[in-house]
Amino acid sequence: MVRAADAALRLAGYGTGPLVVLIRAEMPPGHRGMSLDNGAALGSEAFSSQAMVNHVLEEELLHVMQKNDAPERWFKPGIARNLEEEVHEQRKFPFPGN
Numbered sequence: 001m002v003r004a005a006d007a008a009l010r011l012a013g014y015g016t017g018p019l020v021v022l023i024r025a026e027m028p029p030g031h032r033g034m035s036l037d038n039g040a041a042l043g044s045e046a047f048s049s050q051a052m053v054n055h056v057l058e059e060e061l062l063h064v065m066q067k068n069d070a071p072e073r074w075f076k077p078g079i080a081r082n083l084e085e086e087v088h089e090q091r092k093f094p095f096p097g098n
Helices: 002-011 050-069 071-075 079-090
Strands: 021-024 033-036 039-042
Touching: 002 050, 033 050, 039 050, 050 079
Parallel strands: 021 039
Antiparallel strands: 033 039
Protein backbone atom coordinates (compact mmCIF):
# COMPACT_ATOMS: atom_id res chain seq x y z
CA MET A 1 0.00 0.00 0.00
CA VAL A 2 2.84 2.40 0.80
CA ARG A 3 4.55 1.73 -2.52
CA ALA A 4 1.29 2.36 -4.37
CA ALA A 5 0.82 5.61 -2.42
CA ASP A 6 4.39 6.68 -3.26
CA ALA A 7 3.69 6.01 -6.93
CA ALA A 8 0.39 7.93 -6.77
CA LEU A 9 2.11 10.91 -5.12
CA ARG A 10 4.85 10.95 -7.75
CA LEU A 11 2.25 10.67 -10.53
CA ALA A 12 0.47 13.69 -9.00
CA GLY A 13 3.70 15.69 -9.28
CA TYR A 14 5.13 15.35 -5.79
CA GLY A 15 8.77 14.64 -5.12
CA THR A 16 8.73 11.98 -2.41
CA GLY A 17 12.45 12.23 -1.65
CA PRO A 18 11.86 13.95 1.73
CA LEU A 19 10.13 10.77 2.96
CA VAL A 20 13.31 8.91 3.85
CA VAL A 21 11.83 7.14 6.88
CA LEU A 22 8.38 5.56 7.00
CA ILE A 23 7.35 3.61 10.06
CA ARG A 24 4.16 1.99 11.23
CA ALA A 25 3.33 3.06 14.77
CA GLU A 26 0.63 2.52 17.36
CA MET A 27 -1.40 5.70 17.61
CA PRO A 28 -4.47 6.64 19.62
CA PRO A 29 -7.87 6.42 17.92
CA GLY A 30 -8.40 9.23 15.42
CA HIS A 31 -4.70 9.68 14.67
CA ARG A 32 -3.64 8.35 11.28
CA GLY A 33 -0.16 9.80 10.87
CA MET A 34 2.53 12.11 12.14
CA SER A 35 5.36 13.79 10.31
CA LEU A 36 8.93 13.20 11.40
CA ASP A 37 11.98 15.27 10.50
CA ASN A 38 12.70 13.06 7.49
CA GLY A 39 9.57 11.01 7.01
CA ALA A 40 6.37 9.89 8.67
CA ALA A 41 4.86 7.52 11.17
CA LEU A 42 1.61 5.93 10.02
CA GLY A 43 -0.97 4.44 12.37
CA SER A 44 -3.28 1.53 11.63
CA GLU A 45 -6.14 3.89 10.66
CA ALA A 46 -4.01 5.11 7.76
CA PHE A 47 -4.24 1.65 6.23
CA SER A 48 -8.05 1.40 6.09
CA SER A 49 -7.92 1.78 2.28
CA GLN A 50 -5.50 2.72 -0.48
CA ALA A 51 -7.22 6.10 -0.78
CA MET A 52 -6.61 6.71 2.94
CA VAL A 53 -2.92 5.79 2.66
CA ASN A 54 -2.60 8.22 -0.26
CA HIS A 55 -4.38 10.93 1.74
CA VAL A 56 -2.33 10.47 4.92
CA LEU A 57 1.02 10.11 3.18
CA GLU A 58 0.33 13.26 1.15
CA GLU A 59 -0.46 15.18 4.32
CA GLU A 60 2.69 14.04 6.07
CA LEU A 61 4.82 14.74 2.97
CA LEU A 62 3.45 18.29 2.83
CA HIS A 63 4.26 18.77 6.53
CA VAL A 64 7.81 17.50 6.03
CA MET A 65 8.17 19.90 3.11
CA GLN A 66 6.90 22.76 5.33
CA LYS A 67 9.49 21.87 7.97
CA ASN A 68 12.25 21.83 5.38
CA ASP A 69 11.18 25.16 3.84
CA ALA A 70 10.98 27.18 7.06
CA PRO A 71 11.87 25.29 10.24
CA GLU A 72 11.84 28.47 12.33
CA ARG A 73 8.06 28.78 11.81
CA TRP A 74 7.25 25.59 13.68
CA PHE A 75 7.54 26.94 17.21
CA LYS A 76 5.85 30.31 16.92
CA PRO A 77 2.53 30.83 18.75
CA GLY A 78 -0.58 30.17 16.67
CA ILE A 79 1.27 28.63 13.73
CA ALA A 80 -0.20 25.11 13.87
CA ARG A 81 -3.58 26.12 12.41
CA ASN A 82 -1.92 28.08 9.60
CA LEU A 83 0.30 25.13 8.70
CA GLU A 84 -2.70 22.77 8.64
CA GLU A 85 -4.66 25.20 6.45
CA GLU A 86 -1.73 25.45 4.01
CA VAL A 87 -1.62 21.67 3.71
CA HIS A 88 -5.38 21.46 3.22
CA GLU A 89 -5.24 24.05 0.41
CA GLN A 90 -2.49 22.15 -1.42
CA ARG A 91 -4.08 18.69 -1.22
CA LYS A 92 -4.54 16.59 -4.33
CA PHE A 93 -5.82 13.54 -2.40
CA PRO A 94 -8.91 14.49 -0.34
CA PHE A 95 -10.16 12.56 2.65
CA PRO A 96 -11.81 9.41 1.25
CA GLY A 97 -15.56 9.81 1.02
CA ASN A 98 -15.51 13.61 0.72
